[in-house]
Amino acid sequence: LIEARDPSTGTEALRDALHAVARGDRAAFETVYSRTSAKLFGVCVRILPKRSDAEEVLQEIYTTVWRKAASYDASLASPVTWLVMIARSKAIDRARTDDSERTAPIDAAVEVADDAIAGVAAAVQDDERRRLDACLGELEPERRRLVRAAFFDGATYEELARRSETPLGTIKSWIRRSLLKLKACLER
């Protein structure tokens, strides 16, 4: 996540800006947009193959941010997490109204990212991310790829089953067990 450690420029500045947006501060809203829109558009573009859909959803995301900033609870989530999760939720909702699902095989879609993580892990790391990576690493590779594809592409069980050529019941069971394992691992 985009989070500098310095409280004056990173998470806390964004948190303050969101609180200001909740009070109707338009300059703070522009700050939030300029600092986070590329990340949130990245989320949309990944989930929605059509660029015009991604642009419409980004617009919907930020009008929601303007209207719902008061409901942001800093004790529950960092500002970027809150924003990214709004973006994912809106983008996935839009993807569900559309028939143009991705058909690329799972392996081709996410294998590259898997390798890239290992390559950079040594120099720049984030504690939470390292922990999640470690717990994902405890899953079987095939299940890990499914979890990652679901997260990044917002793919349904049905889509995952089609793309990985695996029976739907098996996919559901794998994902559900993977979620339980992840939760247990992260709470250790």
Add this chain to the structure above:
Amino acid sequence: MSATMPHEPFESGDLAGEYVLGVLDADERREVAARIARDFAFAREVAAWEARLAPLAAEIVPVPPPAYVWTRIRAELGHAPRATPEPLWQRLGFWRWLSAGALAVATASLVTLFVQRPAPTAPVAPPLVAIMALDNGAPAFVATIDRERGTMVVTPVTSWSDTAHVPELWLIPPGDRAHSLGVVATGKPMTVSIPPALLGTLGAQAIVAISVEPPGGSPTGQATGPIIAKGNISGI
């Protein structure tokens, strides 16, 4: 949908996790969204799953949206075309007022104003930015360049855990070698000066990069460690 597998777990934690992961279909998502609104404990569970999976979002490559999206957002919300007032010295009215003969009155205040920031004689050059991303696309450092002052503010956007080494910043003009701009801070934004000779090379073809160097920076003037993050310079 159900009873296809033995031992299918139905705990609320699972449903929240499935919702956050994004695997549910449209009807299931609507049901879950309604439940979030009325069931506080379940909403907490969803938030917990969001926190668990959020670190994955670091891998999402930022994609700057086209400028008209911001215009549309402001139009939809009924905001004025410009959300923040321009600085005084950039407003046309201010200069008209000056030229109308109030120069003497303004001189005293302008002296202090201009000491802090020279007034532009030409239109202000828009700032340039570069997102220096890791190989996996995750941003590591963000650079904002003020061409008039010849400075670059470099902000780390992820933590640096390698205490035995430091990040060194490099500017690579098109067709040229890498020029060191010095070691940058890992925990806070830092302003670095751009040598005047390199200022003219800043443009869409120029690259900024971060290499991993021994404390104090590269002893050779060339990068001695791996380039771990790089990005193109572009206008906002």
